[in-house]
Amino acid sequence: MLTQDALTGKHALVCGASQGIGQACAIELAKAGARVTVLARNKQSLESTLANLAQYGSGHKAVICDLSDMRQLSSILPTTCADVDILVCNSGGPAPGPMTAAEAPALEAAFTQHVLSNVALIQACSVHMKKQKYGRVINIISTSVKVPLPNLGVSNTVRAAMASSAKTFANELGAFGITVNNILPGFTKTQRLEQIIQNNQAKTGNERSEVEDGFMKDVPAKRFGEAQETAFAVLFLASPFASYINGVNLPVDGGRTGCL
Numbered sequence: 001m002l003t004q005d006a007l008t009g010k011h012a013l014v015c016g017a018s019q020g021i022g023q024a025c026a027i028e029l030a031k032a033g034a035r036v037t038v039l040a041r042n043k044q045s046l047e048s049t050l051a052n053l054a055q056y057g058s059g060h061k062a063v064i065c066d067l068s069d070m071r072q073l074s075s076i077l078p079t080t081c082a083d084v085d086i087l088v089c090n091s092g093g094p095a096p097g098p099m100t101a102a103e104a105p106a107l108e109a110a111f112t113q114h115v116l117s118n119v120a121l122i123q124a125c126s127v128h129m130k131k132q133k134y135g136r137v138i139n140i141i142s143t144s145v146k147v148p149l150p151n152l153g154v155s156n157t158v159r160a161a162m163a164s165s166a167k168t169f170a171n172e173l174g175a176f177g178i179t180v181n182n183i184l185p186g187f188t189k190t191q192r193l194e195q196i197i198q199n200n201q202a203k204t205g206n207e208r209s210e211v212e213d214g215f216m217k218d219v220p221a222k223r224f225g226e227a228q229e230t231a232f233a234v235l236f237l238a239s240p241f242a243s244y245i246n247g248v249n250l251p252v253d254g255g256r257t258g259c260l
């Protein structure tokens, strides 16, 4: 069990933290003593996340930023990343659809949001991390980097690029006490999964229970995950206890991914 103060004195920047997996990560990191900056687009939901975090220490902050807009991101990087020890790169997944119908603007937008913005965040945060000889970068991606998922053509394409970029960062930053790892969530109970279930229902005309059973049939755990279960893995990777784990893709998927 991680000690309650494992991250005391550390500053964590958690992107996409106004709901779902990102919000769960922000809460677990704050519980472990970190000062947390939460980033997302929606002011109201960020404020409510911040109010929730207040019960776990002080100094937490919110930054409003759209990670699909590189100009907006560039303007907040210098102040937001100046003293970040733990960076969680995360945001909302691209729209579903087959690769044969994927259009260039959708691919470009997803590449900006899921690769270019993460790269800019890691580059900016690594300056302080190098000085501290401590840094943790955790990217929330998808199991599609191991086995591409059906009807998620755009996502499959950009997630693989991010996974490869993270491995490259891991190689370059490892000597500075910095680790860069990817978490690959499986079916996790958030608004994103809700959207995917509803899209599938609309497409197939199936009952909700049929859709859920179909999704769960390949999950050895026979249930969907909780956002907190993904956050526990992030918490471990963010801690000093994970100092020799670098450059890995870690599925948190109840065993669903059908390869090692």
Ligand SMILES: NC(=O)c1ccc[n+]([C@@H]2O[C@H](COP(=O)([O-])OP(=O)(O)OC[C@H]3O[C@@H](n4cnc5c(N)ncnc54)[C@H](OP(=O)(O)O)[C@@H]3O)[C@@H](O)[C@H]2O)c1
Residues within 6 Å of the ligand: 015, 016, 017, 018, 019, 020, 021, 022, 023, 039, 040, 041, 042, 043, 045, 065, 066, 067, 068, 090, 091, 092, 093, 094, 113, 140, 141, 142, 143, 184, 185, 186, 187, 188, 189, 190, 191, 192, 193
């Ligand atoms: N849940 C699953 O079953 C599952 C499975 C595999 C992979 N994943 C991936 O894991 C990641 C997190 O998933 P989730 O289920 O937690 O998603 P979610 O419930 O949709 O939450 C996404 C978060 O990212 C923020 N966000 C979205 N677009 C953004 C942007 N352009 N700039 C800044 N923030 C943005 C959202 O807040 P605002 O709207 O306020 O910006 C929200 O806080 C996604 O990439 C998703 O595809 C999820």
